[in-house]
Amino acid sequence: MSISLGPGAEFDRIRAIAATLGARARGLGDDCALVELGAGTVALSVDASVDGVHFRRDWLAPREIGWRAAAGALSDLAAAGASARGVLVAITLPRDDPAELPAELMAGVGAVADSVGAAVWGGDLTAGPVLSLAVTVVGEASRPLRRGGASPGDRLWVSGTLGGARAALLAWLDGRDPDPGARARFARPEPRTGLGQWAAAAGATAAIDLSDGLAGDAGHLAAASGVRLVVELDRLPVGPGVAREAASAGEPPPTLAARGGEDYELLFTLPAEVEPTGAPVPLTAIGRVERGEGVRLVLEGTDVTLQSFDHFR
Amino acid sequence: MSISLGPGAEFDRIRAIAATLGARARGLGDDCALVELGAGTVALSVDASVDGVHFRRDWLAPREIGWRAAAGALSDLAAAGASARGVLVAITLPRDDPAELPAELMAGVGAVADSVGAAVWGGDLTAGPVLSLAVTVVGEASRPLRRGGASPGDRLWVSGTLGGARAALLAWLDGRDPDPGARARFARPEPRTGLGQWAAAAGATAAIDLSDGLAGDAGHLAAASGVRLVVELDRLPVGPGVAREAASAGEPPPTLAARGGEDYELLFTLPAEVEPTGAPVPLTAIGRVERGEGVRLVLEGTDVTLQSFDHFR
Numbered sequence: 001m002s003i004s005l006g007p008g009a010e011f012d013r014i015r016a017i018a019a020t021l022g023a024r025a026r027g028l029g030d031d032c033a034l035v036e037l038g039a040g041t042v043a044l045s046v047d048a049s050v051d052g053v054h055f056r057r058d059w060l061a062p063r064e065i066g067w068r069a070a071a072g073a074l075s076d077l078a079a080a081g082a083s084a085r086g087v088l089v090a091i092t093l094p095r096d097d098p099a100e101l102p103a104e105l106m107a108g109v110g111a112v113a114d115s116v117g118a119a120v121w122g123g124d125l126t127a128g129p130v131l132s133l134a135v136t137v138v139g140e141a142s143r144p145l146r147r148g149g150a151s152p153g154d155r156l157w158v159s160g161t162l163g164g165a166r167a168a169l170l171a172w173l174d175g176r177d178p179d180p181g182a183r184a185r186f187a188r189p190e191p192r193t194g195l196g197q198w199a200a201a202a203g204a205t206a207a208i209d210l211s212d213g214l215a216g217d218a219g220h221l222a223a224a225s226g227v228r229l230v231v232e233l234d235r236l237p238v239g240p241g242v243a244r245e246a247a248s249a250g251e252p253p254p255t256l257a258a259r260g261g262e263d264y265e266l267l268f269t270l271p272a273e274v275e276p277t278g279a280p281v282p283l284t285a286i287g288r289v290e291r292g293e294g295v296r297l298v299l300e301g302t303d304v305t306l307q308s309f310d311h312f313r
Numbered sequence: 314m315s316i317s318l319g320p321g322a323e324f325d326r327i328r329a330i331a332a333t334l335g336a337r338a339r340g341l342g343d344d345c346a347l348v349e350l351g352a353g354t355v356a357l358s359v360d361a362s363v364d365g366v367h368f369r370r371d372w373l374a375p376r377e378i379g380w381r382a383a384a385g386a387l388s389d390l391a392a393a394g395a396s397a398r399g400v401l402v403a404i405t406l407p408r409d410d411p412a413e414l415p416a417e418l419m420a421g422v423g424a425v426a427d428s429v430g431a432a433v434w435g436g437d438l439t440a441g442p443v444l445s446l447a448v449t450v451v452g453e454a455s456r457p458l459r460r461g462g463a464s465p466g467d468r469l470w471v472s473g474t475l476g477g478a479r480a481a482l483l484a485w486l487d488g489r490d491p492d493p494g495a496r497a498r499f500a501r502p503e504p505r506t507g508l509g510q511w512a513a514a515a516g517a518t519a520a521i522d523l524s525d526g527l528a529g530d531a532g533h534l535a536a537a538s539g540v541r542l543v544v545e546l547d548r549l550p551v552g553p554g555v556a557r558e559a560a561s562a563g564e565p566p567p568t569l570a571a572r573g574g575e576d577y578e579l580l581f582t583l584p585a586e587v588e589p590t591g592a593p594v595p596l597t598a599i600g601r602v603e604r605g606e607g608v609r610l611v612l613e614g615t616d617v618t619l620q621s622f623d624h625f626r
Contacts, residue, residue: 013438016416020423037355037398037453044434046449048403050441085350090361090447103329110333121357125326128363134403134447136359140350
């Protein structure tokens with residue numbers, strides 16, 4: 001099989017998996033697997049959250065850890081333009097953790113699932129050296145969105161605001177309490193389920209959710225679509241707490257926002273003639289699709305280079 | 314919601330999760346979630362395998378770790394009488410592990426999936442302090458089997474042989490090389506997908522896969538069905554390497570086999586008048602269903618008590 005991802009050590013490993021599996025693997029390299037099951041197209045995705053990697057237990061309450069882990073997976077369904085029907089959760093936790101911890105984690109999972117109309121379908125509970133949650137999500141897509149499909153001339157749109165989750169993270173890593181708005185973006189991100197379905201109906205040509213940061217995720221959309229994306233960083237809708245963290249880091253707020261992952265907003269392309277009226281979340285036009293490859297990030301008229309998150313770099 | 318599981322600290326935590334989620338949780342406490350999706354009933358399950366808990370890396374090759382992790386999840390589909398259509402795998406692994414490890418793990422996942430007609434639909438790859446795989450499996454069930462449904466008078470059947478995986482584990486824990494047959498039972502268990510579909514068509518009234526050991530898993534089937542199971546341990550089909558390990562532990566081979574989990578054989582009930590002809594795996598009648606509750610284990614005419622595996626005890 002062929003697989004189109006942007007550069008990075010994590011994605012090198014995924015390419016090697018695809019090469020090993022050959023025809024047995026289908027649909028790797030999109031946000032969701034999209035399979036014909038029963039009478040319709042079913043969308044599935046899985047995302048793991050690991051203590052010390054994706055969150056720290058002194059930053060978040062157990063309900064927030066559960067919410068955030070499930071929101072990240074539900075965001076993949078949103079990017080596919082799918083509904084959210086159900087979630088399954090494998091929890092691994094140390095034997096000496098409080099006996100009520102799994103139920104508290106699952107209260108958060110249940111709350112975010114409920115917020116987008118999904119049920120908790122099942123799970124697995126096992127002992128292990130570190131707390132982690134692997135969340136599988138299942139939905140239905142009558143008109144699935146994929147990363148591939150953007151065409152030269154399309155406009156590039158992003159939902160909500162960017163960088164809030166990263167602003168919270170930077171404050172915590174620096175030993176400070178984050179801005180409350182930034183903390184909420186990290187602790188309780190909202191899956192853009194309604195927006196994804198709206199974008200699919202509006203004729204979006206490609207979509208991805210921003211889990212690793214705009215800089216890297218835009219690269220995946222560009223690679224899958226075989227196009228170049230031009231992003232005007234000055235147009236980025238900057239999230240809560242970003243200005244303060246940018247000032248303290250000595251970088252422009254838009255580059256901090258563009259490097260920030262885990263806001264779980266959607267990045268998608270629409271034909272230039274489509275005006276996004278009636279979207280359930282505020283949208284911002286941040287660039288365009290051109291012939292070529294890769295992502296060109298422009299700040300105040302100058303090209304800039306940014307690194308995004310890679311687990312294996 | 315109500316949930317019926319046998320006793321144990323792990324199952325206390327699952328009961329607390331079900332109580333917290335209330336109506337948002339459906340189908341917890343069976344091997345699979347069974348949901349109406351598209352036109353049919355879809356079966357889903359998730360299982361985590363953690364280094365140092367479910368396997369050790371000096372015992373198994375990476376392909377075997379992948380095979381075994383996926384086989385355990387596919388076994389849940391088999392217990393539901395479902396086909397196996399696809400798997401999704403969330404892999405967490407240390408940053409300094411060899412870059413080729415994920416592809417080797419997934420080669421094993423792909424091989425066992427292929428052996429039962431399933432494809433690899435997707436996954437997630439993340440860094441973390443310990444290697445773990447959370448495998449989600451999806452299938453279709455036209456006539457789903459559940460743990461509840463056994464009636465007094467039914468006969469109790471088990472597939473294949475029991476205790477081989479435990480015999481391998483005991484040898485490794487004692488610093489010895491396991492019997493090759495026992496090792497194969499641990500490293501490459503075969504999901505009983507065909508048997509589960511055969512049992513559903515043959516009129517099985519209840520089924521469960523033996524992942525925690527007959528002693529405990531029979532308790533779940535009894536609780537879900539609201540019956541008592543009587544198991545004649547002398548009839549148990551004892552697996553490879555069990556006699557030797559039992560001799561060295563000074564216990565009868567059938568009790569070692571009954572305490573052994575992770576052979577991934579199926580335990581199911583059939584009406585007394587049904588003779589299991591044409592099953593794709595050898596079957597053994599090991600007991601009967603009575604009015605009452607719990608599990609009565611009988612060895613040479615005497616009741617015995619055994620503990621099965623519990624992650625949180």
